[in-house]
Amino acid sequence: MSSPHIPTEQWAQVVEQTGKPVVYKKIPVQKPGPDEVLVNIKYSGVCHTDLHAVNGDWPLATKLPLVGGHEGAGVVVARGELVNDIEIGDYAGVKWLNGSCLSCSFCQTSDEPLCAKALLSGYTVDGTFQEYCIAKAAHVARIPKECNLEAIAPVLCAGITVYKGLKESGARPGQTVAIVGAGGGLGSLACQYAKAMGLTIIAIDGGDEKREMTAKLGASSYVDFMTSKNLVGDVKAATADGLGPHAVILVAVNEKPFQQAAEYVRPRGTVIAIGLPAGAYLRAPVFESVIKMITIKGSYVGNRADSAEAIEFFRRGLINAPYKSIGMSQLQKVYDLMHEGKIAGRYVVDTSK
Ligand SMILES: NC(=O)c1ccc[n+]([C@@H]2O[C@H](COP(=O)([O-])OP(=O)(O)OC[C@H]3O[C@@H](n4cnc5c(N)ncnc54)[C@H](O)[C@@H]3O)[C@@H](O)[C@H]2O)c1
Numbered sequence: 001m002s003s004p005h006i007p008t009e010q011w012a013q014v015v016e017q018t019g020k021p022v023v024y025k026k027i028p029v030q031k032p033g034p035d036e037v038l039v040n041i042k043y044s045g046v047c048h049t050d051l052h053a054v055n056g057d058w059p060l061a062t063k064l065p066l067v068g069g070h071e072g073a074g075v076v077v078a079r080g081e082l083v084n085d086i087e088i089g090d091y092a093g094v095k096w097l098n099g100s101c102l103s104c105s106f107c108q109t110s111d112e113p114l115c116a117k118a119l120l121s122g123y124t125v126d127g128t129f130q131e132y133c134i135a136k137a138a139h140v141a142r143i144p145k146e147c148n149l150e151a152i153a154p155v156l157c158a159g160i161t162v163y164k165g166l167k168e169s170g171a172r173p174g175q176t177v178a179i180v181g182a183g184g185g186l187g188s189l190a191c192q193y194a195k196a197m198g199l200t201i202i203a204i205d206g207g208d209e210k211r212e213m214t215a216k217l218g219a220s221s222y223v224d225f226m227t228s229k230n231l232v233g234d235v236k237a238a239t240a241d242g243l244g245p246h247a248v249i250l251v252a253v254n255e256k257p258f259q260q261a262a263e264y265v266r267p268r269g270t271v272i273a274i275g276l277p278a279g280a281y282l283r284a285p286v287f288e289s290v291i292k293m294i295t296i297k298g299s300y301v302g303n304r305a306d307s308a309e310a311i312e313f314f315r316r317g318l319i320n321a322p323y324k325s326i327g328m329s330q331l332q333k334v335y336d337l338m339h340e341g342k343i344a345g346r347y348v349v350d351t352s353k
Protein backbone atom coordinates (compact mmCIF):
# COMPACT_ATOMS: atom_id res chain seq x y z
CA MET A 1 0.00 0.00 0.00
CA SER A 2 1.34 3.46 -0.86
CA SER A 3 1.99 5.77 2.08
CA PRO A 4 -1.02 7.86 3.00
CA HIS A 5 -0.71 11.62 3.10
CA ILE A 6 -0.12 12.78 6.67
CA PRO A 7 -0.68 16.47 7.40
CA THR A 8 1.64 18.40 9.72
CA GLU A 9 -1.27 19.96 11.64
CA GLN A 10 -4.57 18.57 12.87
CA TRP A 11 -7.66 19.39 14.94
CA ALA A 12 -7.65 18.33 18.57
CA GLN A 13 -9.46 18.92 21.85
CA VAL A 14 -6.92 20.08 24.40
CA VAL A 15 -7.13 20.27 28.20
CA GLU A 16 -4.96 23.31 28.85
CA GLN A 17 -5.93 23.73 32.48
CA THR A 18 -7.54 21.23 34.81
CA GLY A 19 -11.12 22.12 35.70
CA LYS A 20 -11.58 24.37 32.65
CA PRO A 21 -13.47 23.64 29.40
CA VAL A 22 -11.52 21.81 26.68
CA VAL A 23 -10.10 23.93 23.84
CA TYR A 24 -10.70 22.94 20.19
CA LYS A 25 -7.61 23.95 18.26
CA LYS A 26 -4.96 22.93 15.74
CA ILE A 27 -1.86 21.18 17.03
CA PRO A 28 1.09 19.46 15.31
CA VAL A 29 0.87 15.82 14.22
CA GLN A 30 3.51 13.74 16.04
CA LYS A 31 5.85 11.19 14.44
CA PRO A 32 5.80 7.62 15.77
CA GLY A 33 8.91 6.33 17.57
CA PRO A 34 10.59 3.05 16.56
CA ASP A 35 8.09 0.82 18.43
CA GLU A 36 5.03 2.97 17.79
CA VAL A 37 2.30 3.44 15.23
CA LEU A 38 0.45 6.57 14.14
CA VAL A 39 -3.30 5.95 13.94
CA ASN A 40 -5.64 8.22 11.99
CA ILE A 41 -8.44 8.24 14.55
CA LYS A 42 -11.85 8.29 12.86
CA TYR A 43 -14.07 7.95 15.93
CA SER A 44 -13.53 8.07 19.66
CA GLY A 45 -15.89 7.17 22.45
CA VAL A 46 -16.15 9.52 25.42
CA CYS A 47 -15.57 7.72 28.73
CA HIS A 48 -16.31 9.15 32.16
CA THR A 49 -12.58 8.71 32.84
CA ASP A 50 -11.99 11.53 30.31
CA LEU A 51 -14.17 13.77 32.46
CA HIS A 52 -12.23 12.75 35.60
CA ALA A 53 -9.05 13.79 33.68
CA VAL A 54 -10.54 17.18 32.73
CA ASN A 55 -11.66 17.76 36.31
CA GLY A 56 -8.41 16.46 37.80
CA ASP A 57 -10.36 14.71 40.55
CA TRP A 58 -8.27 11.52 40.83
CA PRO A 59 -5.16 11.13 43.02
CA LEU A 60 -3.05 10.77 39.85
CA ALA A 61 -1.86 13.81 37.90
CA THR A 62 -2.42 14.10 34.14
CA LYS A 63 0.08 15.53 31.70
CA LEU A 64 -0.69 19.13 30.74
CA PRO A 65 -1.56 20.30 28.20
CA LEU A 66 -3.39 17.06 27.49
CA VAL A 67 -5.29 15.58 24.58
CA GLY A 68 -7.84 13.28 26.26
CA GLY A 69 -9.60 10.20 24.90
CA HIS A 70 -8.89 6.48 24.97
CA GLU A 71 -11.56 4.78 22.87
CA GLY A 72 -10.09 5.64 19.48
CA ALA A 73 -10.86 3.59 16.39
CA GLY A 74 -9.02 4.33 13.16
CA VAL A 75 -6.52 3.37 10.51
CA VAL A 76 -2.76 2.88 10.83
CA VAL A 77 -1.02 5.52 8.68
CA ALA A 78 2.62 5.24 9.79
CA ARG A 79 4.77 2.89 11.83
CA GLY A 80 8.21 2.91 13.41
CA GLU A 81 11.07 0.84 12.01
CA LEU A 82 10.74 -1.89 14.66
CA VAL A 83 7.06 -2.52 13.94
CA ASN A 84 6.39 -5.40 11.58
CA ASP A 85 3.19 -7.05 12.79
CA ILE A 86 0.66 -4.39 11.83
CA GLU A 87 0.35 -2.88 8.36
CA ILE A 88 -0.33 0.60 7.03
CA GLY A 89 -4.06 0.61 6.26
CA ASP A 90 -4.97 -1.84 9.03
CA TYR A 91 -7.80 -0.92 11.41
CA ALA A 92 -6.51 -0.28 14.92
CA GLY A 93 -7.81 0.83 18.30
CA VAL A 94 -6.04 3.10 20.76
CA LYS A 95 -7.03 2.01 24.28
CA TRP A 96 -6.44 3.33 27.79
CA LEU A 97 -3.32 1.19 28.02
CA ASN A 98 -1.24 2.95 25.37
CA GLY A 99 1.87 1.00 26.24
CA SER A 100 3.61 -0.93 29.00
CA CYS A 101 7.19 -2.04 29.63
CA LEU A 102 6.50 -5.66 28.56
CA SER A 103 9.25 -6.94 30.87
CA CYS A 104 8.23 -6.37 34.52
CA SER A 105 6.72 -9.24 36.49
CA PHE A 106 3.18 -8.00 35.78
CA CYS A 107 3.74 -7.60 32.04
CA GLN A 108 5.33 -11.04 31.92
CA THR A 109 2.27 -12.62 33.49
CA SER A 110 -0.36 -10.82 31.36
CA ASP A 111 -1.22 -8.24 34.01
CA GLU A 112 -0.05 -5.34 31.86
CA PRO A 113 -2.58 -2.93 33.41
CA LEU A 114 -0.59 -3.25 36.65
CA CYS A 115 2.71 -2.24 35.02
CA ALA A 116 4.27 0.64 36.97
CA LYS A 117 5.56 2.09 33.69
CA ALA A 118 2.24 1.86 31.83
CA LEU A 119 1.45 4.77 29.52
CA LEU A 120 -2.19 5.84 29.75
CA SER A 121 -3.87 7.29 26.64
CA GLY A 122 -5.57 10.61 27.27
CA TYR A 123 -4.03 10.84 30.73
CA THR A 124 -0.24 10.46 30.91
CA VAL A 125 0.20 10.57 27.11
CA ASP A 126 -1.94 12.32 24.49
CA GLY A 127 -5.04 10.36 23.52
CA THR A 128 -7.70 10.04 20.86
CA PHE A 129 -9.48 13.40 20.75
CA GLN A 130 -7.25 14.33 17.83
CA GLU A 131 -7.09 13.17 14.22
CA TYR A 132 -3.73 11.42 14.55
CA CYS A 133 -2.69 9.57 17.69
CA ILE A 134 0.44 7.65 18.65
CA ALA A 135 0.40 4.31 20.48
CA LYS A 136 2.83 1.49 21.17
CA ALA A 137 2.37 -1.11 18.45
CA ALA A 138 2.39 -3.96 20.98
CA HIS A 139 -0.70 -2.57 22.70
CA VAL A 140 -2.73 -1.18 19.84
CA ALA A 141 -5.94 -3.20 19.43
CA ARG A 142 -6.20 -5.12 16.16
CA ILE A 143 -9.64 -4.43 14.67
CA PRO A 144 -10.93 -6.71 11.90
CA LYS A 145 -11.76 -4.89 8.63
CA GLU A 146 -15.40 -5.97 8.73
CA CYS A 147 -16.03 -3.97 11.92
CA ASN A 148 -17.74 -0.57 11.87
CA LEU A 149 -15.20 1.85 13.41
CA GLU A 150 -17.85 4.10 14.91
CA ALA A 151 -19.75 1.32 16.64
CA ILE A 152 -16.64 -0.44 17.92
CA ALA A 153 -15.08 2.67 19.50
CA PRO A 154 -16.86 2.22 22.89
CA VAL A 155 -15.67 -1.38 23.05
CA LEU A 156 -12.06 -0.13 23.29
CA CYS A 157 -12.44 0.96 26.91
CA ALA A 158 -15.99 0.34 28.12
CA GLY A 159 -16.30 -3.03 26.41
CA ILE A 160 -12.89 -4.39 27.36
CA THR A 161 -13.27 -3.20 30.94
CA VAL A 162 -16.68 -4.73 31.63
CA TYR A 163 -15.81 -7.93 29.78
CA LYS A 164 -12.77 -8.30 32.04
CA GLY A 165 -14.81 -7.40 35.12
CA LEU A 166 -17.43 -10.03 34.30
CA LYS A 167 -14.69 -12.64 33.91
CA GLU A 168 -13.09 -11.55 37.20
CA SER A 169 -16.47 -12.00 38.92
CA GLY A 170 -16.45 -15.71 38.16
CA ALA A 171 -20.19 -15.57 37.34
CA ARG A 172 -21.26 -18.58 35.29
CA PRO A 173 -23.98 -18.91 32.63
CA GLY A 174 -27.38 -19.11 34.30
CA GLN A 175 -26.31 -17.07 37.31
CA THR A 176 -27.45 -13.52 38.08
CA VAL A 177 -25.39 -10.34 37.91
CA ALA A 178 -26.39 -6.90 39.16
CA ILE A 179 -24.96 -4.10 37.01
CA VAL A 180 -24.84 -0.86 38.96
CA GLY A 181 -24.76 2.14 36.64
CA ALA A 182 -26.25 -0.06 33.91
CA GLY A 183 -27.57 2.87 31.89
CA GLY A 184 -24.20 4.56 31.42
CA GLY A 185 -21.42 3.83 28.94
CA LEU A 186 -19.75 0.93 30.74
CA GLY A 187 -23.09 -0.27 32.06
CA SER A 188 -24.77 -0.51 28.67
CA LEU A 189 -21.87 -2.59 27.34
CA ALA A 190 -21.89 -4.68 30.52
CA CYS A 191 -25.54 -5.55 29.83
CA GLN A 192 -24.62 -6.78 26.36
CA TYR A 193 -21.55 -8.78 27.44
CA ALA A 194 -23.45 -10.30 30.37
CA LYS A 195 -26.30 -11.27 28.05
CA ALA A 196 -23.85 -12.84 25.59
CA MET A 197 -22.33 -14.78 28.50
CA GLY A 198 -25.72 -16.24 29.43
CA LEU A 199 -26.17 -14.31 32.66
CA THR A 200 -29.44 -12.99 34.05
CA ILE A 201 -29.18 -9.22 34.53
CA ILE A 202 -30.52 -6.90 37.22
CA ALA A 203 -29.92 -3.35 35.98
CA ILE A 204 -29.54 -0.60 38.56
CA ASP A 205 -29.60 3.06 37.50
CA GLY A 206 -31.89 6.08 37.62
CA GLY A 207 -34.83 7.20 35.46
CA ASP A 208 -37.12 5.71 32.84
CA GLU A 209 -34.90 6.31 29.79
CA LYS A 210 -32.28 4.01 31.33
CA ARG A 211 -34.96 1.54 32.43
CA GLU A 212 -36.16 1.19 28.83
CA MET A 213 -32.67 1.08 27.36
CA THR A 214 -31.37 -1.60 29.73
CA ALA A 215 -34.47 -3.74 29.10
CA LYS A 216 -33.69 -3.62 25.37
CA LEU A 217 -30.07 -4.53 26.12
CA GLY A 218 -31.12 -7.69 27.92
CA ALA A 219 -31.79 -6.83 31.57
CA SER A 220 -34.64 -8.81 33.08
CA SER A 221 -35.27 -6.37 35.91
CA TYR A 222 -34.50 -2.77 36.87
CA VAL A 223 -34.04 -1.11 40.23
CA ASP A 224 -34.23 2.69 40.13
CA PHE A 225 -31.77 4.07 42.68
CA MET A 226 -33.47 7.47 42.54
CA THR A 227 -36.91 6.20 43.58
CA SER A 228 -36.27 2.93 45.47
CA LYS A 229 -37.03 3.22 49.20
CA ASN A 230 -35.16 0.02 50.02
CA LEU A 231 -32.52 -0.61 47.39
CA VAL A 232 -30.91 -3.58 49.12
CA GLY A 233 -34.30 -5.27 49.55
CA ASP A 234 -35.36 -4.49 45.98
CA VAL A 235 -32.18 -5.97 44.47
CA LYS A 236 -32.52 -9.16 46.51
CA ALA A 237 -36.19 -9.39 45.60
CA ALA A 238 -35.23 -9.26 41.92
CA THR A 239 -33.57 -12.69 42.20
CA ALA A 240 -35.72 -15.83 41.95
CA ASP A 241 -34.96 -17.09 45.47
CA GLY A 242 -34.56 -13.68 47.09
CA LEU A 243 -30.95 -14.40 48.11
CA GLY A 244 -29.35 -11.77 45.87
CA PRO A 245 -27.18 -11.76 42.72
CA HIS A 246 -24.11 -13.99 42.35
CA ALA A 247 -22.04 -11.03 41.19
CA VAL A 248 -22.24 -7.25 41.32
CA ILE A 249 -20.50 -5.10 38.72
CA LEU A 250 -20.07 -1.58 40.06
CA VAL A 251 -19.72 0.91 37.21
CA ALA A 252 -21.50 3.85 38.84
CA VAL A 253 -19.87 7.20 39.46
CA ASN A 254 -21.17 7.75 42.99
CA GLU A 255 -19.92 6.40 46.30
CA LYS A 256 -23.24 5.18 47.70
CA PRO A 257 -23.58 1.99 45.60
CA PHE A 258 -20.04 1.01 46.61
CA GLN A 259 -21.30 0.97 50.17
CA GLN A 260 -24.44 -1.06 49.47
CA ALA A 261 -23.29 -3.90 47.22
CA ALA A 262 -21.88 -6.14 49.96
CA GLU A 263 -25.31 -6.06 51.62
CA TYR A 264 -27.26 -7.50 48.69
CA VAL A 265 -24.71 -9.77 47.03
CA ARG A 266 -25.50 -13.47 47.43
CA PRO A 267 -23.61 -15.62 49.97
CA ARG A 268 -20.35 -16.75 48.27
CA GLY A 269 -20.93 -13.92 45.77
CA THR A 270 -18.44 -11.45 44.33
CA VAL A 271 -18.49 -7.66 44.19
CA ILE A 272 -16.40 -6.16 41.38
CA ALA A 273 -15.50 -2.49 41.73
CA ILE A 274 -14.81 -0.80 38.37
CA GLY A 275 -16.23 2.72 38.63
CA LEU A 276 -13.88 5.31 40.11
CA PRO A 277 -15.91 8.00 41.91
CA ALA A 278 -13.54 10.64 43.22
CA GLY A 279 -12.50 10.26 46.85
CA ALA A 280 -14.84 7.30 47.45
CA TYR A 281 -14.48 4.31 49.79
CA LEU A 282 -15.85 0.81 49.59
CA ARG A 283 -17.74 -0.33 52.67
CA ALA A 284 -18.87 -3.77 53.80
CA PRO A 285 -20.25 -5.03 57.11
CA VAL A 286 -17.61 -7.36 58.58
CA PHE A 287 -20.09 -9.77 60.20
CA GLU A 288 -22.17 -10.40 57.06
CA SER A 289 -19.12 -10.40 54.78
CA VAL A 290 -17.55 -13.15 56.87
CA ILE A 291 -20.53 -15.40 57.38
CA LYS A 292 -21.64 -14.91 53.74
CA MET A 293 -18.07 -15.56 52.49
CA ILE A 294 -18.15 -12.54 50.17
CA THR A 295 -15.37 -11.58 47.78
CA ILE A 296 -14.73 -7.91 46.96
CA LYS A 297 -12.28 -7.11 44.16
CA GLY A 298 -11.16 -4.26 41.95
CA SER A 299 -10.94 -4.72 38.18
CA TYR A 300 -8.94 -2.43 35.94
CA VAL A 301 -9.32 -2.38 32.13
CA GLY A 302 -7.96 -5.57 30.51
CA ASN A 303 -4.82 -7.07 29.04
CA ARG A 304 -4.14 -7.58 25.33
CA ALA A 305 -5.90 -10.95 25.22
CA ASP A 306 -8.97 -9.59 27.05
CA SER A 307 -9.03 -6.76 24.49
CA ALA A 308 -8.90 -9.16 21.54
CA GLU A 309 -11.63 -11.34 23.07
CA ALA A 310 -13.91 -8.35 23.75
CA ILE A 311 -13.44 -7.23 20.12
CA GLU A 312 -14.22 -10.74 18.91
CA PHE A 313 -17.58 -10.68 20.77
CA PHE A 314 -18.32 -7.47 18.84
CA ARG A 315 -17.19 -8.92 15.51
CA ARG A 316 -19.52 -11.86 16.03
CA GLY A 317 -22.44 -9.44 16.31
CA LEU A 318 -23.10 -10.10 20.01
CA ILE A 319 -22.53 -6.52 21.18
CA ASN A 320 -24.99 -3.83 20.06
CA ALA A 321 -24.87 -1.05 22.60
CA PRO A 322 -26.47 2.29 21.75
CA TYR A 323 -24.33 5.31 21.01
CA LYS A 324 -24.94 8.86 19.87
CA SER A 325 -22.61 10.54 17.38
CA ILE A 326 -21.40 14.13 17.51
CA GLY A 327 -18.54 16.13 15.98
CA MET A 328 -15.31 16.22 18.01
CA SER A 329 -15.64 20.03 18.07
CA GLN A 330 -18.69 19.51 20.37
CA LEU A 331 -16.84 17.48 23.02
CA GLN A 332 -17.48 19.97 25.82
CA LYS A 333 -21.25 19.50 25.35
CA VAL A 334 -20.78 15.78 25.95
CA TYR A 335 -18.84 16.48 29.16
CA ASP A 336 -21.62 18.82 30.35
CA LEU A 337 -24.29 16.14 29.78
CA MET A 338 -22.10 13.49 31.41
CA HIS A 339 -21.55 15.69 34.44
CA GLU A 340 -25.34 15.87 34.85
CA GLY A 341 -25.71 12.09 34.47
CA LYS A 342 -27.92 12.67 31.43
CA ILE A 343 -26.24 10.28 28.97
CA ALA A 344 -27.91 6.93 28.36
CA GLY A 345 -25.27 4.73 26.68
CA ARG A 346 -22.21 6.28 25.05
CA TYR A 347 -21.29 9.33 22.97
CA VAL A 348 -18.87 8.83 20.09
CA VAL A 349 -17.10 11.82 18.54
CA ASP A 350 -16.29 12.04 14.82
CA THR A 351 -12.79 13.55 14.57
CA SER A 352 -13.50 15.01 11.09
CA LYS A 353 -16.19 17.42 12.36
N1 LIG B 1 -11.75 0.24 36.32
C1 LIG B 1 -11.55 0.58 35.05
O1 LIG B 1 -10.71 0.00 34.37
C2 LIG B 1 -12.38 1.64 34.42
C3 LIG B 1 -12.41 1.75 33.03
C4 LIG B 1 -13.24 2.72 32.46
C5 LIG B 1 -14.00 3.56 33.25
N2 LIG B 1 -13.92 3.45 34.61
C6 LIG B 1 -14.74 4.30 35.48
O2 LIG B 1 -16.06 3.78 35.48
C7 LIG B 1 -16.98 4.83 35.82
C8 LIG B 1 -18.13 4.80 34.84
O3 LIG B 1 -17.73 5.27 33.57
P1 LIG B 1 -18.83 5.50 32.40
O4 LIG B 1 -18.09 6.07 31.25
O5 LIG B 1 -19.65 4.29 32.22
O6 LIG B 1 -19.73 6.66 33.09
P2 LIG B 1 -21.22 7.12 32.72
O7 LIG B 1 -21.34 8.51 33.22
O8 LIG B 1 -21.51 6.84 31.29
O9 LIG B 1 -22.16 6.13 33.57
C9 LIG B 1 -22.26 6.15 34.95
C10 LIG B 1 -23.67 5.70 35.32
O10 LIG B 1 -23.75 5.56 36.75
C11 LIG B 1 -25.07 5.91 37.10
N3 LIG B 1 -25.17 6.14 38.54
C12 LIG B 1 -24.82 7.23 39.25
N4 LIG B 1 -25.11 7.04 40.55
C13 LIG B 1 -25.66 5.81 40.66
C14 LIG B 1 -26.18 5.06 41.75
N5 LIG B 1 -26.20 5.55 43.01
N6 LIG B 1 -26.66 3.82 41.49
C15 LIG B 1 -26.66 3.33 40.25
N7 LIG B 1 -26.20 4.01 39.17
C16 LIG B 1 -25.70 5.23 39.39
C17 LIG B 1 -25.34 7.13 36.23
O11 LIG B 1 -26.74 7.42 36.16
C18 LIG B 1 -24.76 6.69 34.90
O12 LIG B 1 -25.74 6.05 34.08
C19 LIG B 1 -16.15 6.10 35.83
O13 LIG B 1 -15.80 6.43 37.17
C20 LIG B 1 -14.91 5.73 35.04
O14 LIG B 1 -13.79 6.50 35.35
C21 LIG B 1 -13.14 2.50 35.20
Ligand SMILES: [Zn+2]
Pocket (backbone or CB within 6 Å): 047, 048, 049, 050, 070, 096, 157, 158
Ligand atom coordinates in the same frame (compact mmCIF):
# COMPACT_ATOMS: atom_id res chain seq x y z
ZN1 LIG C 1 -12.42 4.56 29.76
Ligand SMILES: [Zn+2]
Pocket (backbone or CB within 6 Å): 100, 101, 102, 103, 104, 105, 106, 107, 108, 112, 115, 116, 117, 118
Ligand atom coordinates in the same frame (compact mmCIF):
# COMPACT_ATOMS: atom_id res chain seq x y z
ZN1 LIG D 1 5.58 -3.75 32.81
